[in-house]
Each structure stands twice: as C-alpha cells, then as structure tokens.
Amino acid sequence: MSVITLVLIFIVNTLGFTDTITGSAMGCGRNWPLCNGQIIPSVWTRATFIEYFHRLSVLLGGGVLIGFTVAAWRSYRQIVSVRILLGLALLGVVLEGALGALAVLFVNPPAVMAAHMGIALITFVAMVLITGVIGQADCRRFDSTGVAGGRWMDRNQQESERWARTFSRLVWWSVPYGYGAIYVGAYVASTGYGSFFHGFPIPTESFAVAGAALWIDILHRSIALGYVIWMAVLVYQSWRHRHSHRRQWNLSCAAFVLVCLQAFFGWLLIETHLSEIAFLLHVTNVSLLFATQCYLGWTMLQERHLRRHQDRGALIRIS
Known part of the structure; x- marks a missing residue:
C-alpha cells in the first residue's frame, strides 16, 4: 500500500508540474472543484484535459493516502516516526490542495506557485521515508543504516x-x-x-x-x-x-x-x-x-x- 501510494503521489506531482509548464491551470476556468461549472466538462481543450486529470489524480491520490494512513496507523502506530511522517504527508496533501484552489480562484503570484511545488515535494519525501521505515519494520533486522x-x-x-x-x-x-x-x-x-x-x-x-x-x-x-x-x-x-x-x-x-x-x-x-x-x-x-x-x-x-x-x-x- 505504501508503494502504491508513493507512486500515486509521484504521478500527482508530475501532472501538477505539467499543469504549470503548459499554462493549463485555467483549463477549467476559475471554478473549483467543478470544471467550467460542470462535473465532466462538455468542451475539451488541451488545457482542460491536463487540468481536469490533474484534479482527478489529486482526488485519487488523497483518497488512497487516507486509506493507507488508516491501515498504517492500525499496524505501525507504535513507531513514532510513522506517526510523524503520516501526519506530514496528510498535511502536505491538504495544503497542496488548498494552494491549488487559491491558484485557480485568485491570481497566481510566483511566490505561491513556488510554495505549491515545495509542499508537493514534502509530501513525496514523507511517503518515501514511510515506505522505507515500514519496509524495515517488516524485515525486523538492521545493519549500519x-x-x-x-x-x-x-x-x-x-x-x-x-x-x-x-x-x-x-x-x-x-x-x-x-x-x-x-x-x-x-x-x-x-x-x-x-x-x-x-x-x-x-x-x-x-x-x-x-x-x-x-x-x-x-x-x-x-x-x-x-x-x-x-x-x-x-x-x-x-x-x-x-x-x-x-x-x-x-x-x-x-x-x-x-x-x-x-x-x-x-x-x-x-x-x-x-x-x-x-x-x-x-x-x-x-x-x-x-x-x-x-x-x-x-x-x-x-x-x-x-x-x-x-x-x-x-x-x-x-x-
């Protein structure tokens, strides 16, 4: 589950980066969470396609992360680092979604857009560390690292x-x-x-x-x-x-x-x-x-x- 969640977070970030470089942030207009006032847009452009599937990936990745958090908490809550990293990953996803909504609803200042990328990076790193910690906990054996x-x-x-x-x-x-x-x-x-x-x-x-x-x-x-x-x-x-x-x-x-x-x-x-x-x-x-x-x-x-x-x-x- 941790590997699947990690891959999904990576995909979310990659689609977000694609959204930025292609200038597709306004592909769904200034509507959020709807896309051009619709659940499924009736008119598709390149920008609409990229922005819409970026939003879907965020929804899917966030849902899988919540499910993984529940499972990891039940099995590994005795490990302090797992609790801390799970909280960091969840906080990152929430902040990332909030900044993404602000970028759509309001003006996109460069400082906010840069912060958006930084928070996305923190979420990804938290999942990398969680995957490593859980893998080691399952092995129950340690070397120099x-x-x-x-x-x-x-x-x-x-x-x-x-x-x-x-x-x-x-x-x-x-x-x-x-x-x-x-x-x-x-x-x-x-x-x-x-x-x-x-x-x-x-x-x-x-x-x-x-x-x-x-x-x-x-x-x-x-x-x-x-x-x-x-x-x-x-x-x-x-x-x-x-x-x-x-x-x-x-x-x-x-x-x-x-x-x-x-x-x-x-x-x-x-x-x-x-x-x-x-x-x-x-x-x-x-x-x-x-x-x-x-x-x-x-x-x-x-x-x-x-x-x-x-x-x-x-x-x-x-x-």
Missing part, C-alpha cells in the same frame, strides 16, 4: 563516532539548502524569467536586456553550483568510510549523480528555450534528488538510534 548484516562503526570507535557526527551535520544542513534551491528554481519558473537567458553556465545577457531578472537568475545558478559542490563533499566524506557505511556511500553517490543530472537538465532547459520535456525532466529529477538527501539523513538518525541502543545494552551487560 537500519538493515541487517552490517556494522555501525569502524574498528576505531572514536574515529567512527566523530565521522558520523560530522557527516550527519553535513547531510542535514544540505536538506534546507536543497529545499531553498528548489524554491528559488520554482520561483524563477513561475515568473517566466528563465526565457530571458541563453548562456550557460554564465548568462550572457546584460542587465539592460534582462533587468532585475538577471540578478535572480545569477542567484539561482550560484545556489545550484553550491548544490553540486555540497553533494561532492558528501561523496568524499562517505568514501572514507564506504566499507563500514555502505548505505551512506551508495546514497551519497546517487545524490551526486542526480545533482549532476539536474545541472545537465538545467542546460537542456536553456538550449531548448524552456521546452516542456526539459522542464518535466528538471523538476522530476530534483524530486528524486531531494528524496535521496532526506533518506540519507534518515539513515544517520537510524544509526544514532542504533548506537544508543547498543551502548545501553553494553552498560546493562557490564552492570
């Missing part, structure tokens, strides 16, 4: 603990940074400023041509460069302990590959003059990137919990 068969530390205990603290801080500070980078990118997309620029990686347009949009674009590209560097640092840090912390090493490599793809899709956006396919690749990839970061941070929380549990057991045996 929460799966059986591994070690949580190196032979040198002090060095491993010191590395774990440093790496955990790097990972968790990268999460708000990544979220901020995504928000700025969504803001740029909502304002339409991206169409001003053609140079990469540095915009070749002058301030006289682009105006204030130039500074916003430079900010976005600078933050994106910092994103790539930060993921490279995570790969370097995890490489030093890749044998004893293989899960963190694999996730760090995945995050670095995804952030490099994000840069490539950014270049593709500029080269294709903001084509719809390039935009969808860009926003879908960043969803996977942010989810990977959050899951990496989650493994560090699990490791800390496991370390405390082992330390407590050692103290009991000594006493």
Whole structure:
C-alpha cells in the first residue's frame, strides 16, 4: 500500500508540474472543484484535459493516502516516526490542495506557485521515508543504516563516532539548502524569467536586456553550483568510510549523480528555450534528488538510534 501510494503521489506531482509548464491551470476556468461549472466538462481543450486529470489524480491520490494512513496507523502506530511522517504527508496533501484552489480562484503570484511545488515535494519525501521505515519494520533486522548484516562503526570507535557526527551535520544542513534551491528554481519558473537567458553556465545577457531578472537568475545558478559542490563533499566524506557505511556511500553517490543530472537538465532547459520535456525532466529529477538527501539523513538518525541502543545494552551487560 505504501508503494502504491508513493507512486500515486509521484504521478500527482508530475501532472501538477505539467499543469504549470503548459499554462493549463485555467483549463477549467476559475471554478473549483467543478470544471467550467460542470462535473465532466462538455468542451475539451488541451488545457482542460491536463487540468481536469490533474484534479482527478489529486482526488485519487488523497483518497488512497487516507486509506493507507488508516491501515498504517492500525499496524505501525507504535513507531513514532510513522506517526510523524503520516501526519506530514496528510498535511502536505491538504495544503497542496488548498494552494491549488487559491491558484485557480485568485491570481497566481510566483511566490505561491513556488510554495505549491515545495509542499508537493514534502509530501513525496514523507511517503518515501514511510515506505522505507515500514519496509524495515517488516524485515525486523538492521545493519549500519537500519538493515541487517552490517556494522555501525569502524574498528576505531572514536574515529567512527566523530565521522558520523560530522557527516550527519553535513547531510542535514544540505536538506534546507536543497529545499531553498528548489524554491528559488520554482520561483524563477513561475515568473517566466528563465526565457530571458541563453548562456550557460554564465548568462550572457546584460542587465539592460534582462533587468532585475538577471540578478535572480545569477542567484539561482550560484545556489545550484553550491548544490553540486555540497553533494561532492558528501561523496568524499562517505568514501572514507564506504566499507563500514555502505548505505551512506551508495546514497551519497546517487545524490551526486542526480545533482549532476539536474545541472545537465538545467542546460537542456536553456538550449531548448524552456521546452516542456526539459522542464518535466528538471523538476522530476530534483524530486528524486531531494528524496535521496532526506533518506540519507534518515539513515544517520537510524544509526544514532542504533548506537544508543547498543551502548545501553553494553552498560546493562557490564552492570
């Protein structure tokens, strides 16, 4: 059920991104929840088709999420993280629907549209983490990151603990940074400023041509460069302990590959003059990137919990 719900949330987000890039938000007019005053519109256009099925996907995804929440609460409510993540996913869906309704009924300010994407991303990440937590709870076995068969530390205990603290801080500070980078990118997309620029990686347009949009674009590209560097640092840090912390090493490599793809899709956006396919690749990839970061941070929380549990057991045996 968690996997099905996760896939549906991903589809909802993808249709929402499609709605944005194609300018189909007004495909059903300024009516909500009806479409052009009807339950099923009698006149279909491309914008109507995209907007209508986006609304249907939200309804279906929200219904399945509620059903999954009830089932998960009955079976896993003793796990604190499941309760927290379920609440976060439900809150995200409610806020996402509310912002979507406001975007239809009123003017679509870029800040609100960017917030809409950010909240959709939080819902998706919450479902990714819930799926991982439930999968591990069913397996009932843990390794260095929460799966059986591994070690949580190196032979040198002090060095491993010191590395774990440093790496955990790097990972968790990268999460708000990544979220901020995504928000700025969504803001740029909502304002339409991206169409001003053609140079990469540095915009070749002058301030006289682009105006204030130039500074916003430079900010976005600078933050994106910092994103790539930060993921490279995570790969370097995890490489030093890749044998004893293989899960963190694999996730760090995945995050670095995804952030490099994000840069490539950014270049593709500029080269294709903001084509719809390039935009969808860009926003879908960043969803996977942010989810990977959050899951990496989650493994560090699990490791800390496991370390405390082992330390407590050692103290009991000594006493």
